[in-house]
Amino acid sequence: MAxxxxxxxxxxxxxxxxxxxxxxxxxxxxxxxxxxxxxVLMVFFGFASPAFMQVENLLGILQSTAVNGVLAxxxxxxxxxxxxxxxxxxxxxxxxxxAGVFLTNWQLPLWTGVLAAIATGAMSGLLxxxxxxxxxxxxxxATLGMMLVNKxxxxxxxxxxxxxxxDSENFSTISQGSMIGYVLPSLPVPNxxxxxxxxxxxxSAVLSRTALGRYTFALGSNEEAVRLSGVNVDRxxxxxxxxxxxxCGVAGLLIASRLNSAQPALGQGYELEAxxxxxxxxxxxxxxTGTVLGTIIGAxxxxxxxxGLRILSVPQExxxxxxxxxxILAVYIxxxxxxxx
Amino acid sequence: MLNRTQISTLLxxxxxxxxxxxxxxxxxxxxxxxxxxxxxxxQAVKLGAEQEAQKLSVKIxxxxxxxxxxxxxxxxxxxxxxxxHPKAIGFAALDSKAAxxxxxxxxxxxIPVIAFDSGVDSDIPLTTCATDNIxxxxxxxxxxxxxxxxxxxxxxxxxxxxxxxGIDRRDGFLNEMKAKHPKVxxxxxxxxxxxxxxxxxxxxxILEANPNLxxxxxxxxxxxxxxxxxxxESKKKLVVIGYDSGKExxxxxxxxxxxxxxTQNPIGIGACVVESAVKALKGDKLPKKVDTGFYWYDKSxxxxxxxxxxxxx
Numbered sequence: 001m002a003x004x005x006x007x008x009x010x011x012x013x014x015x016x017x018x019x020x021x022x023x024x025x026x027x028x029x030x031x032x033x034x035x036x037x038x039x040v041l042m043v044f045f046g047f048a049s050p051a052f053m054q055v056e057n058l059l060g061i062l063q064s065t066a067v068n069g070v071l072a073x074x075x076x077x078x079x080x081x082x083x084x085x086x087x088x089x090x091x092x093x094x095x096x097x098x099a100g101v102f103l104t105n106w107q108l109p110l111w112t113g114v115l116a117a118i119a120t121g122a123m124s125g126l127l128x129x130x131x132x133x134x135x136x137x138x139x140x141x142a143t144l145g146m147m148l149v150n151k152x153x154x155x156x157x158x159x160x161x162x163x164x165x166x167d168s169e170n171f172s173t174i175s176q177g178s179m180i181g182y183v184l185p186s187l188p189v190p191n192x193x194x195x196x197x198x199x200x201x202x203x204s205a206v207l208s209r210t211a212l213g214r215y216t217f218a219l220g221s222n223e224e225a226v227r228l229s230g231v232n233v234d235r236x237x238x239x240x241x242x243x244x245x246x247x248c249g250v251a252g253l254l255i256a257s258r259l260n261s262a263q264p265a266l267g268q269g270y271e272l273e274a275x276x277x278x279x280x281x282x283x284x285x286x287x288x289t290g291t292v293l294g295t296i297i298g299a300x301x302x303x304x305x306x307x308g309l310r311i312l313s314v315p316q317e318x319x320x321x322x323x324x325x326x327x328i329l330a331v332y333i334x335x336x337x338x339x340x341x
Numbered sequence: 342m343l344n345r346t347q348i349s350t351l352l353x354x355x356x357x358x359x360x361x362x363x364x365x366x367x368x369x370x371x372x373x374x375x376x377x378x379x380x381x382x383x384q385a386v387k388l389g390a391e392q393e394a395q396k397l398s399v400k401i402x403x404x405x406x407x408x409x410x411x412x413x414x415x416x417x418x419x420x421x422x423x424x425x426h427p428k429a430i431g432f433a434a435l436d437s438k439a440a441x442x443x444x445x446x447x448x449x450x451x452i453p454v455i456a457f458d459s460g461v462d463s464d465i466p467l468t469t470c471a472t473d474n475i476x477x478x479x480x481x482x483x484x485x486x487x488x489x490x491x492x493x494x495x496x497x498x499x500x501x502x503x504x505x506x507g508i509d510r511r512d513g514f515l516n517e518m519k520a521k522h523p524k525v526x527x528x529x530x531x532x533x534x535x536x537x538x539x540x541x542x543x544x545x546x547i548l549e550a551n552p553n554l555x556x557x558x559x560x561x562x563x564x565x566x567x568x569x570x571x572x573x574e575s576k577k578k579l580v581v582i583g584y585d586s587g588k589e590x591x592x593x594x595x596x597x598x599x600x601x602x603x604t605q606n607p608i609g610i611g612a613c614v615v616e617s618a619v620k621a622l623k624g625d626k627l628p629k630k631v632d633t634g635f636y637w638y639d640k641s642x643x644x645x646x647x648x649x650x651x652x653x654x
Contacts, residue, residue: 051424051425051426052424054424056423056424057421057424060417060420060421060424063420064413064417064420067413160502160503161502161503162436162438162503164438166438176442255413258413258416258439259412259413259416259436259438259439260438260439260441261412261436261438261439263410263412263413263436263439263503264503265409265410265501265503266410266411266412266413267410268410269407269408269411306417307417307421310404310418310421310422311421311424311425313402316378316403316404316405317378
């Protein structure tokens, strides 16, 4: 490492200052706003239908958020660097299929298979990151390519049909079991939700308390300035894509475990849902700002909306329209708010 | 600012409120979860279910994921519908095994489950309303052999290689050819996701690669529309056989561009689900399977009222 020491410290201090301003300023308010929208939605649906507020249905919402939430966390990192990752959905699928290969076809022990699936995600992230950082491909194009590569590989490896996990009995408990329910039998929150929250806390800590997190923000605010202050920009960028890939691996395990099968044709379109959650959560697509908490709230807004409209038996065509309107509205209100600051 | 926010929120709430259909608690409510809702086929199933529901004065809802790959979205739909504690439920599984935990829950709550379309691999559904796709595709193969003089090259454009209907129609066609028409050679089986444009490109490529091709079988509505466009763009003349209906396909059959097609009975499938559910609620015994039937139609009988009733535009 030949970085001039003072420059690095200065860069880090500068990043830390802007970060502090973000935490106590606009971002905190954004989170409050997003959280308020979530509550408004829930209260509305609660009044509109008695079925909505049932514990069973709320647990269903939590479970349906887990996969999109985890994908959205992966997207948050990349979007904060002013990049975009279109490959998260099909990478999730490819990791799920690889988990099937490791556990069902090769009969590896559960934890080895789980780690190998996450490693698959990290490897794909390494490729995307290298394309972006070293080959200077725009992230949109690099990850669009990887989206298709992962989609195709998932079909090839799985031989076009689902791989079932019927042999590894404990695999389904990753998503469907409930450690919380073991302690509190009246609240059987599925493990997938627990994993989402643990991952969110960890990701939040990485973003706010580590050098990786500081550089994630710095790259999104002013990549050139970071480069000029002697930081190895390429290396950090690749690291961020590797991390995002590994998180997609976790999503792959969650979805495979929930369906007790790796569905190779799934996944396209999920990247857009993840991006929607990130943006509703207040992360700007132009980079430099964002929080994991906001993203999680964004993911919940999406799934509360989907579930609530369904519970109210709103015709499906209109559900789609309403979801689109809410996304536009949420981001527009965010822009209005920023202008006032 | 806050005012504007509040106003927007209220507007959204009002818009949502307007869209809600108020349901009465004493009504028998039966949600149907299909494999999709955008294709005309599913709309016809929905129509059949709605007509039957009106006849039997029950309330239904009809939902399905956007693509047939979205197994997890379908599971979420099933979960949301079970939270409404319906009297019975109709379900066309994208992946039977993935749905088992929720179906067990329905069973535990004594909610009768009626399977439809490709069915559910489990004992939980009381009955299955479906087309015998293998037998139907075999009829398509026989017709193809007959029309090309029982020998020559044939290709298939299928919607996908993972779904039950995709597999059954492909294998039903291939096995029948192999068993009964050994001189017919299958030169290519390609998958276009049921997407009209992709299926068009596939067809053109097949025609490019196989100049002696005598016939193409398109295994669902999207596939056959693509085949028709591909053949037209390549300016070739060959025997085209399709599946299901839809305005474009019906017109192609009337004009002679398409030799004929297999139609299922989507309206009958929808009606069968609602009828079976109501029977189950009355405690009637149901057969394990209801074959809702299929028919071969071509220029000669496309306007026959019996066939026309099964076709959708």
